Amino acid sequence: MKITRDNYESFFIDYIEGNLHESMIDQFLDFLNQNPDLKEELHLFEENTVVAYLEDDLDADENKAFENYLAAHPELKKEYDLFAKTRLTPDSGIKYPEKRKLYRKSGATIVMNWVARAAAVLVLIWGINSVIQTQNTQESGKGIQELAEVSPKSVSTVKKAESEKSNQEIAIPVKNKPEKAILEQAKVEPQETQPIDLNPTERDLTALAQITPIIPQLDEEPVEAQLAFSSEVDVIKINEAKNVMSVEEFLASRAKKMGKEGLFSAQRIARLGLNLASEISGERIGYQMKDGKIASVDFESKLMAFSIPLEKK
Amino acid sequence: MNVKEYNQSVDLYSDNVFRFILKNIKDEERARDIVQDSYEKLWRNAGNVNFDKVKSYLFTTAYHTMIDVLRKDKRLTYRTDYQIPEDVHDKQYSDLAEILEIAVRQLPEIQRTVVLLRDYEGYSYQEIGNITTLSEAQVKVYIYRARVFLKNYIGKMEVVV
Numbered sequence: 001m002k003i004t005r006d007n008y009e010s011f012f013i014d015y016i017e018g019n020l021h022e023s024m025i026d027q028f029l030d031f032l033n034q035n036p037d038l039k040e041e042l043h044l045f046e047e048n049t050v051v052a053y054l055e056d057d058l059d060a061d062e063n064k065a066f067e068n069y070l071a072a073h074p075e076l077k078k079e080y081d082l083f084a085k086t087r088l089t090p091d092s093g094i095k096y097p098e099k100r101k102l103y104r105k106s107g108a109t110i111v112m113n114w115v116a117r118a119a120a121v122l123v124l125i126w127g128i129n130s131v132i133q134t135q136n137t138q139e140s141g142k143g144i145q146e147l148a149e150v151s152p153k154s155v156s157t158v159k160k161a162e163s164e165k166s167n168q169e170i171a172i173p174v175k176n177k178p179e180k181a182i183l184e185q186a187k188v189e190p191q192e193t194q195p196i197d198l199n200p201t202e203r204d205l206t207a208l209a210q211i212t213p214i215i216p217q218l219d220e221e222p223v224e225a226q227l228a229f230s231s232e233v234d235v236i237k238i239n240e241a242k243n244v245m246s247v248e249e250f251l252a253s254r255a256k257k258m259g260k261e262g263l264f265s266a267q268r269i270a271r272l273g274l275n276l277a278s279e280i281s282g283e284r285i286g287y288q289m290k291d292g293k294i295a296s297v298d299f300e301s302k303l304m305a306f307s308i309p310l311e312k313k
Numbered sequence: 314m315n316v317k318e319y320n321q322s323v324d325l326y327s328d329n330v331f332r333f334i335l336k337n338i339k340d341e342e343r344a345r346d347i348v349q350d351s352y353e354k355l356w357r358n359a360g361n362v363n364f365d366k367v368k369s370y371l372f373t374t375a376y377h378t379m380i381d382v383l384r385k386d387k388r389l390t391y392r393t394d395y396q397i398p399e400d401v402h403d404k405q406y407s408d409l410a411e412i413l414e415i416a417v418r419q420l421p422e423i424q425r426t427v428v429l430l431r432d433y434e435g436y437s438y439q440e441i442g443n444i445t446t447l448s449e450a451q452v453k454v455y456i457y458r459a460r461v462f463l464k465n466y467i468g469k470m471e472v473v474v
Contacts, residue, residue, distance in 0.1 A: 051460045055431075057453075079464065082471075085409060086463035088417065088432035096331035098345060102323045102352045106316040 003031045008038055012045045017065040046076055050083050124277055128297060131270040135294070135310045270294050318364040319356060326368050327352070329434060330375045336417070336429055343382060351375040372434070373444045376426065409467070416466035424459040427452050 001024075003011050011028055014020040020028060032039040052058050053066045070076055096102075105113075274297065277285040286298045288307075298307045314322075327348060335344040351374040355362060362370050417425055426445060430436045436444070438452040445452070 047461055047464075048457060051457050054460075055456065079468075082464045082468050083460060085467055086413070086460050088413060088429065089410075090329070090332055090433045094328070094332045094335060096327040096345070096348055098349070099323055099327055101349065102327060103320050104316055104356055109316075 003028060005035065005038070008035075012042055015042075016045055016049050016069055017062060018068050019065070046073075047079065047083075050076070050080050054083055054087075124273075124280070127273045128277065131266075131273060131294070132297070132308065132310055134266040134270065267293060314359045314362050314364050314367065316359075318367070319359055322355070322364070322367045322371065323352065326371050329368075330371050333372065333429055333433060334375055334379055336433075337379060337422075337426060338383070339418075347375055347378045347382060350378050354378075368434075369440060369444065372430065372436075376444055412467055412470045413463065416463050416470075419466065420459055420462060423447075424455045424462070427455045428459040428463075431456055 003024075008031065011020060011024070011031075015025070015028055032042060049058075049066055049069075053063060058066060070080060271287075271294065274285065274287045274294070278287075284299060284301050286300070288295045288298065294310055296307045296309045299305060330351060331344055331348045334347050335341060338344060338347075351371050354374050355367070355370060358370075417428075420428070423445070427441050427447075430441045430444060438449045438456070441447070441452045442449045447455070
């Protein structure tokens with residue numbers, strides 16, 4: 001079979017795939033020498049095959065044939081190496097910088113966020129409410145403190161009880177008869193007779209919560225009546241009776257707790273809470289100060305505005 | 314596709330899509346916008362896209378968004394003078410990589426796109442055809458031409474070096 005310009009392509013393929021019969025190879029090479037343009041085309045055929053091989057486009061037989069051809073044509077090896085280098089590798093240093101903007105939240109998450117916001121509002125309302133109530137209880141606390149300052153004779157007993165905290169300021173407790181109601185209180189809450197940490201920064205809010213139930217009981221008795229008791233001081237009896245001392249200690253710590261320190265903490269917490277509320281609400285919630293205390297809480301918006309006075313009249 | 318899968322697709326593919334677009338247009342800000350647009354479209358169609366098709370969806374959307382951007386803004390031509398900032402280079406950035414980088418910039422747009430999809434993402438001719446709306450045969454031809462161009466470019470540069 002003679003190779004012509006019309007049928008040369010099939011010979012190209014056979015040649016590259018190693019299927020050209022040995023008797024035809026010389027004739028094929030002669031043909032190429034006579035047709036330099038087709039020799040160039042053969043080179044394109046070779047290149048194509050190299051790419052096909054590297055792109056894994058050849059089947060197993062074609063792969064084997066190409067490998068044989070490549071081994072038989074070392075001049076093609078250099079080109080093969082260059083082709084192998086054209087494979088691009090991604091630059092892993094390039095990263096999308098704003099993934100955060102792409103993330104989405106699920107419906108459940110959005111609902112949970114709203115629930116969390118609603119809960120935050122409820123906590124805020126509860127907080128303001130607590131502040132108002134704390135303000136009221138402080139009025140009672142003041143009464144007890146005044147009462148406490150009436151009886152200076154029992155200082156030594158209290159000092160004895162609180163000797164562990166000798167460096168700290170100690171409130172002067174009231175002397176009382178072992179009155180029934182107060183004794184009951186002492187029994188109900190024996191832990192209150194323990195020394196109380198007077199450091200305002202270390203105290204937690206649960207202490208405030210614990211003392212509130214006592215207030216109504218203390219309030220039941222007019223201050224004048226309590227003062228009447230305080231005039232009948234019997235130091236010896238007090239020193240003898242341990243349970244009386246424990247009541248005094250209880251009252252001393254109670255007075256202390258409800259006195260200066262308690263007032264200070266509550267005021268501070270209230271102001272912090274209101275400052276926070278003011279910040280969150282865009283200064284719609286505010287408060288008025290009078291004599292170092294919160295006098296009223298104000299709320300102002302486009303729709304409505306009101307002020308809640310906190311001082312007892 | 315649910316929200317979790319969507320967010321997973323952000324982790325898995327946003328870097329790849331960004332890299333692909335950035336290599337094509339060499340404009341970081343626009344590349345970022347295109348990625349963001351693509352994810353917005355994905356989110357809108359999240360109900361209709363299966364998670365196993367997400368990558369193709371993102372590349373297809375990003376590619377067509379890029380073509381739209383290029384058409385709308387004729388001024389945005391491929392910037393051959395663009396330099397990737399030093400700090401994002403791979404450590405093993407070599408002479409060959411630099412030469413290839415320059416060579417890729419010289420490729421015709423469509424050849425660059427198909428060869429990037431082929432080499433960066435390992436897509437088949439058919440998959441590249443789906444993304445670029447070309448036939449499998451066309452993709453193959455473009456890739457072969459790109460290979461020959463890149464090979465010749467490297468060969469020339471190596472002679473110079």
